[in-house]
Amino acid sequence: MSFIDNLATLNISIDTADSQPIYQQLTQQIRQLLLDQRLTPGEKLPSSRKLAQLLSISRTSTLNAYNQLIAEGMLISEPAVGVFVCTQKTSAGKSTAANKPALLRDNINPGTSREDKVAVFDAGPDVNQFPFSRWAGSLKRVWRNPDPALLRDFPLGGYLPLRESVARYIKAVRDVECHPQQVIITAGSRDAVALIASAASLAGEKVALEDPCYPPLRHGLSALGAKLKYSSVDSQGMLLPESKVRLAWITAARQYPLGVTMSTQRRLDWLEYARQHQCWIVEDDFDSEFHYSKLPLTPLFNLSARLYQSDQQSLILAGSFSKIFFKTLRIGYLVVPETLIDTFVSAQRQLGNLASVPIQPALADFIGDRRFAGHLRRMRRCYQQRRDFLQQLLHEKLAHKLDTQLPSGGMHLLAKLKSGVFTGDDCALERQLASRGVSAIALSNHYVDRGEQGLLLGYSGAPEKHLELGVRRLQEVLG
Ligand SMILES: Cc1ncc(COP(=O)(O)O)c(C=O)c1O
Structure with a gap:
């Protein structure tokens, strides 16, 4: 563009x-x-x-x-x-x-400083296509005559009109039905981890986490005293733990970072496990707006509401606006069962409400506008084209060195290193690419004990010329 x-x-x-x-x-x-x-x-x-x-x-x-x-x-x-x-x-x-x-x-100059580095493989949203003038309009509309409530207190659970907009939004994009009161606005995943750890009293308790997983989750949960029990991920998604855990954190829609979608059977197995062991489940659905080849499966949240009584399940859906707006927005949300609304609100009262209050009314205005759906559709098309472009390029230029599979959605592509193609490990490869100004992320860092070797190649925030350049640099480094 x-x-x-x-x-x-x-x-x-x-x-x-x-x-x-x-x-x-x-x-x-x-x-x-x-x-x-x-x-x-x-x-x-x-x-x-x-x-x-x-x-x-x-x-x-x-x-x-x-x-x-x-x-x-x-x-x-x-x-x-x-x-x-x-x-x-x-x-x-x-x-x-x-x-x-x-x-x-x-x-791209070798030795560029981190700040100067171009995010050649960028798994963030393409901020250049964000409708900033509309965003500015929302901020202006709301703040020209601010709702006095915004100036006095931190609204526990979040600013009500935003909770209402989020409830409508997740109905439209995920078919999740909930009351606005069930929506708890957070300041992103770290805040969500702290709230959930407090609400579920996780200190000293066993928590099942996927291996590999999003590293901040691992660090956040263990810093809060949870005893982490890792479960591998197979072609149907996260495996069930062998012993009883208090809570399981699952990326069912698209496993991060492997990209596996959890099968319906595995979803049902997890819900049954949760009922038997009174285990809480967090369904971390951070980017399922971006699905390309097939429609997403029914969220665990909906299956649970359909199949179980409200006192049999503690299922929490976690979502983020980082992938739709821009990383620095720092606003996300939890959808909690009605039985847990008070627990979460008091956890937020105790921990302090971190989600930025000035941003919340503007966000409510912005996502309530019907043009927002058009923006999402355009970005979905754009990311799909970039995914296809990168996959094709890797296939043409590096099929003998890298194993890749077309992900059904998301914002990055996983490229596994074929054995013997690189003398160091994927972290060394990440460093060598970084010294050439290319950002790509080592897969093994996502495992608790250094698992498979590969790279996460983001495409959503990278125009084609960046992807071409990144693949050229990859060819040079891999020889
Ligand atoms: C598994 C997972 N959860 C959540 C997030 C979003 O986190 P945040 O809302 O803090 O930006 C990400 C971002 O990549 C993620 O990979």
């Missing part, structure tokens, strides 16, 4: 009535886009003439703004080619003829 295609979402606005000169307004806004990394290193900007036309301002203003940012080392001009976003900074922050920043498509 080029700068011009993106112009509407980049939200550049020039106010001719403002006392600040137009070129300064433009300089500031482009500088902010660069600092926020909403323009990609190496990305070509429109010519000063074209930008002037698009924004209905004079060419002198766009030229002055570009020249200022070139002087600051944030943009680079390639004579007779165009103006580009710089890929690196010189020590003084200024570009010099001797130390000219190279363009992304030609070179």
Whole structure:
């Protein structure tokens, strides 16, 4: 997606009535886009003439703004080619003829610092396609005349209109029926872990966790005193534990990081196990909005509500907005059984309510807008295309070194290392790629005892040119 295609979402606005000169307004806004990394290193900007036309301002203003940012080392001009976003900074922050920043498509510089590293395999949302102008509209609408309740107290359980919007949202995307009171707004998965650990009194108790799993879960639960019991994952999903556990944390829709969808039979086995052992289940459904080839299976939450009495099951659905909005939003939610609403609200009262209150009404407004569904549909299509593109590329270029399978959904592809293709382990491979400016994540780090060797290659947040570059670097490193 080029700068011009993106112009509407980049939200550049020039106010001719403002006392600040137009070129300064433009300089500031482009500088902010660069600092926020909403323009990609190496990305070509429109010519000063074209930008002037698009924004209905004079060419002198766009030229002055570009020249200022070139002087600051944030943009680079390639004579007779165009103006580009710089890929690196010189020590003084200024570009010099001797130390000219190279363009992304030609070179990602070995030894770039972590901050400068391009997330070539990015498993986050593509923030460049996020409708920021609508988001700004939601924030403005809500905060121009704020609900006084927002200014006084932390609403326990979360801001009610957001709980209502989330209840409608999960009905639409997952067919989960619940009352708004069952929705507990969290500040993301770490907050969810703390709330659940407190509500279920997990200190000293056995907790079943998938092996491999999302590492922050392992660290979070053990820091809170849970005794972790690891269960392997086979082609039907997480295996049942051999002994009684107090709680099981399951990524049933798509196992993280392996991508396995739990079979219906295994789901039923887990629910029966939970009934027999009075074990709590957390169904961690962090990205099932993004399914491509087939429709997701019925959530454990719905199966449990259908098959068991409310006092027989403690099933909690955990969701996140990190994969739909942007990682730094830090808002997620739990859907808890009616019998546990009070327990969770008091856990939140005791631990403190961490979810940002200012963001909650804007989020309610934003996801309540019917255009939100259109955004999700567009992102699903885009991620599916990127998944297919990366799979095809890996198949063409690296099939003799890597085993890959097309995931039915999600935001990353798992590439297992064939034996003998690389002398070090996958962590060494991750480091070598990082030194070439490529972010990919070692699979073995997700296992408690160093399991299979491979890489998690994110595609959702990576345009095709990044994926091509990443595969090229992978070819170089794997030889
Ligand atoms: C298993 C799992 N749960 C939850 C999350 C989301 O966490 P958060 O809401 O803190 O961003 C992720 C993100 O990758 C995940 O892999």
